[in-house]
Amino acid sequence: MKHSYFLRRLVMFFVVVILAATLNFIIPRLAPGDPIGAVLEELRARGASTGGDAEDEIVAAYRARFGLDQPVHIQYFRFLFNTLRFDLGHSISYYPQKVERALLRALPWTVGLLAISTLMSFAAGSFFGAMMAWPRAPGFMKRFVPMFMVLSAVPYYLLGLILVYVFAFVMRLLPLGGAYSSGTIPQLDLDFLLDVIRHGMLPALSIVLTSVGFWALGMRGVMVTVLGEDYLTLAEAKGLPDRRIFFAYAMRNALLPQVTSLAIALGTVASGSVLVEVVFNYPGIGWLLYNALRSSDYYMVQGVTFFLILTVAVSVLIVDMIYPLLDPRIER
């Protein structure tokens, strides 16, 4: 019983990954533009290309090198095979850099910034939301409701721009962008760490502020339902202290649907980061994707999107695995 549950989840995971890889192969090829053409265009703009037969030959050679001269189905199977080995090919714009190396270099920044701020916002939002619904909470808690509603309606890149303008441009308290000061060499020491934190503060703040409302309002809604349950009346009748009723009975149950949302949110962290990373010039996955899209870098775009889907699938898999621990009713 237990094993079949995990096995089912695992099979599901691989189906999702293969489907993702397939879609990933199709979609960039539907977009207009041609990667070699894009590079040539750039070269021409700089006056470096003369056109003519020589150019055609170069184009043909490059097409062969990237496998673009092969029939589509051959391209597809080759792609699928390589993808499953996590060999995502070479970047076209930054040839001969490998896509997976670029991804792995960008990953810590995105995970560090977005995963941490999402988790912070989840924890704070869920707690606030639970308090907003709790009848014996301090009265001022209820005043947070409109504030959270407004905040969750503001797009975070807009809030990001405002924060940058106020704190970095006008007040000059924090850096304008980037993940660390230019000229410093990334290394594990205190100075560098503090520098990273200083740079991460504004983007993190914009994410936390705009998403905390989502968690708080969601939690409040579930909490109101849970508070009406019979087991809360019985918990109170048992003479349990308020603290125990709040955490073990009310919040514990209200958190269950929130955790599912968290899995999805964590998965979309990387893709949702595009705008934040562009606004703050942050060298993460989103920034990578943005640049790859602008230069029609097929392999990079494919690599990044595949990676994003993989993160969703992995975080859903992780939550699926731990969910039976949180809710014993699930494992059926």
Added chain:
Amino acid sequence: MSQDIALQVKNLRVSYMTGEQEVKAVDDVSFSLYPGERLGIVGESGSGKTTLALALMKLHKPPAYIMGGEALLDGSDILALEREAMRQTRWSKLSLIPQGSMNSLNPVVKIKHQMADAIEAHERGWTRGQIAKHIGELLGRVGLPDSVADMYPHELSGGMKQRVCIALAIILEPSVIIADEPTSALDVVVQRVVMQTLNDVQEQLNAAMIIIGHDMGLMAQSADRLAVMYAGKMVEVSPISSFFSDPQHPYSKLLISSLPSPEEKRELAAIPGSQPSLLELPSGCAFHPRCPLAVERCKLEVPLLRRFSHDRRAACHLVEEPAS
């Protein structure tokens, strides 16, 4: 009848405040409960039974408010207790078997932890081993195997959940147990068995018990005394045998004649009309529009719950005082 009283309720009034209006859900209810006694409280839906039960534990939620009265338990008025003192009183002296036992257990916490936290909340100073032993023993007393302690509520049947709730209610050996429709969610066969279990554990503890419900048959089997509620008021309180053999209040009479009887074959009588809205109670006796015996006085004057024999009370102008 024992002279010491387990719980004495005096002139309890509970109202729901809706806007400007006050809806009197429990209106001037008084009764006494003796150790070891089982008092049944019956009435139609909305007659104030559950509100009464919740108010006695101070579990009523706004817009319900206690407007007056007292409830003496061990000589002190529990309705006047502060939050923390009330919390300590709950379960150690006064426990509840809830109406919706299907959903009364926390779905994500094991049974043993839900039982243990009731003990821990009252700081009895028991060791972990003692608590575990006590839980196993209680489960045995309500006819459940020890293994239930390690289960989650969704792994139990409805009857088993209700047994867990019974075990839970006696965990601190309270002097009063309030059972709010303890079997209404169960099928008839399980109802009888569960009720028998409940009666057994209550007798072992010599606790006083209030059984709330509308199943007259179940009441006839379990209760020692019966109190009938109508529109927030108690209209008759009688020992169970005299209640069924010689009901005094016209409403009680109609209730009994609406029950099927195996001895005589007759048409079942329904009580005409329906319970009045608590927002617009009829003048005088709330029952007079439906009462076949109503006289002019019933429309004008609210009847008080008066003693008409040494152990019986009724709220009706037509009940003679002392009864024949």
